[in-house]
Amino acid sequence: MPSFCNNRIWAPTRRDLLRVSANGFGLLALADLISPARSAQAETAHNPLLPRSPHYAAKAKRVIFLFMHGGPSQVDTFDPKPRLKKHHGQPYPGEKPRVQFARTGNLLQSPWAFRPGGRSGIQVSDLFPQVRRLADELCVIRSIHADNAAHGGALLQLHTGSDTFVRPSIGSWLTYGLGSENQNLPGFVTVCPPLGHGGVQNWSSAFLPAAYTGTPVGHAGVPARKATIRDTQAAAPADVQRLQLDLLKEMNQTHLAERGADAQLEGRINAFELAFRMQSEAPQVLDLSRECQKTRDRYGIGDQLPTDHFGRQCLTARRLAEAGVRFIQCSHSYKWDQHGNLKNDHAKNAQEVDQPIAALLTDLRQRGLLEDTLVWWGGEFGRTPTAQGGDGRDHNPHAFTMWLAGGGVKGGFVHGASDDFGYYAIENRVHMHDLHATILHLMGLDHTKLTYRHAGRDFRLTDVHGNVVHDIIA
């Protein structure tokens, strides 16, 4: 694939100018002039959100990432460790990592029983009874590992691939690679995202064009029921704004006509119209009262219910998925960090998300959306099998569990394994880079070819790493 060293977003080429003069609205029409052989970077220079073909046939068209911020414990949720029970209270027999976040004590058994779910019989703990029933949809990866044992670094690596440098978020990469299926909505939406531990960095486009930055709906500090997209609340009645926009368009067109072809000036005229449409479409998509009561009940939505916050996020995710948004993230923000009080707080956290997640998976399946929607569940790391205090676990990036569902992965399937106690991933290890490569692959993108030229070199989500985990692909 040729690389185009060109970060000039709007420098019009001769073709642009000709096209502009031919039909007066060169911007969108330009896309059909661009041959598929050109790199994403060259294509996106003209209309950043136009849908683009993947590198090869995609299994999934969109991603919903259910982010469990804080680090849910794998040995208490999706990675059963019977020997932990047997050796409870004894020292971990292996070597602890060179760098630890804090010191931990002896092995701590899980307070929860594991039981098989679905026909596949995948073992899931009693924390997730409703998700367990859908075990046949899940592709559980028990050998995820990453590099950073602190929240900030781990969140950054999870979202951007790097715990060291400022890099674009995976949602930005996907939108850059594939564009958006709905021109009236952003391509990458993040619902109630955390503002700490990297904050905006986790959904930022970094050096990719600004159009690929995630659009937040509210943030972790506000309940989902009050979350909105910034500046989409019309400041004036629609008829007043229409009059304003009509005048503006007239002024801008006169201004443009006096200056001859100028793609930027044309783009701006277009942007106001697009904004006007987005302003009417976005609130509709986010308006959950348009769903019937039965659906809202299934997601656990209700003012007093513990599931309300995440239930709303999940239902919003489904609506955004239907509307053609490319990458959607829901965040159960910074709740899963149980250095202490594991028994109560993990139970409370799981209760808040179990039903909404099960409802989302069921709803997607019933609508036929699960086939090409990749659902991705997990936290920034797992937790140690050893105890912190009497009822807590420390951060553990060396082995944790994430699961995928839908979007071309094997359902009812377990991939990889951690050691007998769940401290280290040992079998079919999947590094975060490998997972990123696999997600891109499922979306039809080759992670080694999705590049952007910046500061003198081509950047990738996976840097120089990443191997697609073919074993989990259906």
Place this chain on the structure above:
Amino acid sequence: MKGFHLSIVTAALLLTPVVAHAQLPAHIEQFEKRVRPLLNEHCLKCHGASEADGGRKTPAGGLVLIDRDSLLRGGDTGPAIVPGQPGKSLLIQALTHQHDVRMPPRGKLSQRDIKELTSWVKNGAVWPDQGDIALQPGGTSQPGPNPDQRHWAFQQIRKVALPDLPPGTPPLSNEIDQFIVDKLLKQGLSLSPRAERRVLIRRITFNLTGLPPTPAEVEAFVGDTSPNAWEKVVDRLLDSPAYGERWARHWLDVVRYADTNGLDENTAFANAWRYRDYVIRSFNRDKPYNRFIKEQLAGDLLPHGHNTGLIATGMLVLGPKLLAEPDKDKMVMDIVDEQIDVVSKTFLGLTISCARCHDHKFDPITTRDYYALAGIFKSTSTMATLNTVAKVLERPLTLTDTPEVAAYRAEIAQLQKEVQQIEIRYSATPEKNTNTRRELHRQAEVRRSEIARLQLQIFPPRETPAVRDDARPTDVRIHIRGNHLTLGKSVPRGVPQFLAGQRSLTVPTTNSGRRELAEWIASAENPLTARVMVNRVWQHHFGEGIVRTPDNFGRLGDEPTHPELLDWLAKRFINDGWSLKKLHKFILLSDTYQQSSRISRAGTVPAEFAFLGIPMPALTVHDLADVDPENRLMGRFPRQRLEAEAIRDSILAVAGSLERTMKGSLYSGANLEYVVPVKYNTNRRSIYLPVVRNNVYDLFQAFDFVEPHVVTGKRATTVVPSQALFMMNNPFVQAQAKAFAELLLQHEGSTEERIALAYQRALSRLPLNSEVQRTVQFLERLDRALANSEPGSKARTIRVWQSWCQVLMSSSEFLTID
């Protein structure tokens, strides 16, 4: 280096049990059939003898795998194999991922392949011909003649002759135009005609100050018939404090300035503003650029201006850091890396950080060069503590003695004397006189607290983010593949060798070498420093640089459009004592700067191309767009959208709300603690708003402000709907549109006159009749539309005008500079 290799070989020989392995045919077959192909396929790309590259690249990790000797000799971490002992062989450890070096980088080999290689080592690592492994001829890994050293940017700045223009060419304003016109003529093109005065005054005022010209300033220039009218404008604007507020921001983009750490733990740099104000001051005072460089790199080590120097080094401190990184060794090297990145891109236009893990793929920068620089920054303290959450270093500022301070000091001295006397009396008083002793004690206490109070007056606890040289500077060992767990050779502190040339730099063992580095960068002989800065200045006048990749002058950067002009300007800049204001003025006085931005409509015969008064080939405008669509020849002034700050500041200025206070901090949270929400409800200029990494102000985010974690020499200019949504619905725009409406309504006069005033303030021109009519119609229509929702006539009038003002401030003409 040779000696070093020898010692490794000796060591290898001593450590290797000398086992004579017979070259059994089966072993030879194993090597030829299975091992050689494996090495060829998986290893030689990085560990071959790179004759194909002209032998210039050192192989990865210093290791070549082309014959048995090279394996025995090994690389940076020692011998690659111990024949007969796979368990002790680095090669096998790396392949089985039992070592921190894991090979191949693209993923572990299959079990079968690993088994094959293991058994081969076990069998004595038989290598039948002892010859070269690959098809390519064997070579040494020593660097040969380096083709990259011919790259234009690494050559000394040339002394360039002015181009010869054809006879009859009318006089041009200055030498810049000679270079530009020379190239244009060769393409059958010419400069565009001079822009109208109203356009020019708007262009230059935004360009130099980031603000619109006032109607009075516009009229003064338009009516000035003196021959130096333009020069007067240039001088006036360069002298205005708003110049520093505008151009400092360009610099802050490059040095990734922010008031918070960002990355993982977003704590506040509540004293960062001192650095920002220092930059503004430096631009306004036209501090020589070479001095400006030295202060930022080593101000703490310079003999004069101690406070200024300390504050200036804040540049090195204010980078983003993983403050909760549990691996402290990695944290230190990441901070060093960030500093190398910002320093090399900012001053030299080089991407040296690439060489942290491997020799630069495109520029002749080696890992050795990288770790030579790393030693300098590793020997410099940037952090006060590495414990989570880590904190950056701050250093106290000293106060200069004013008469007031002198008076305080005298008072303190007097009080101290009194305390001393009281203490003497106290000890002379027998213990049983309890009351007397108590009284004396009380008197002393009163004075002591007074002293403390006065001392605070003299030394308010003022600190600034700054660096300090370590007591024991050290060189750094090469980190193989950038990993701090696999260390190679130690590298003496210094500068990139390919650039060092005649002036190779020796760093004394007693200090970090920062000062020497600063002198080396800020030198007239450094081929990059002046060029890079001249290019940055040019870019901020014309939207594009002569080199269009301002932070990368390496091989992957753009070639200069006008290399001779760049060198000519760089020389002039140095000869002018590195004065930025002289450089600005020279550029602004050129015809090139004063051209029109218009490409006239299609089909018209370009009468304006007769600008030079010489016969021109018949050109249509389509030709201009065809020949030079990207305007690389500078045959017109490039139209530009205002940056985020200029948009906000001009909205405030036009609405009459702008507050011009300079200096100081608008951040209210505690220093080095987690950032508190910032309210942006001030009417001061944008440069004074805190830059919060991880959560940049909405308006800035919408309009392509920099990503303040990284060096940004050139901002993007995007057109996205969120900008339109901002202009339509954001409360800031609403409030300022209302303020503008009220200002217009306070103006005594007719509707038409108010419209005219609005155009003058917002667009620096009077409206056409058709525009007045269109506006009047709009106001009437809106008045009808609001009749129901806003029945009170006064409130409705404001609302109607507010809605129109909002449109005016959202218009392309408001947001664009011709």
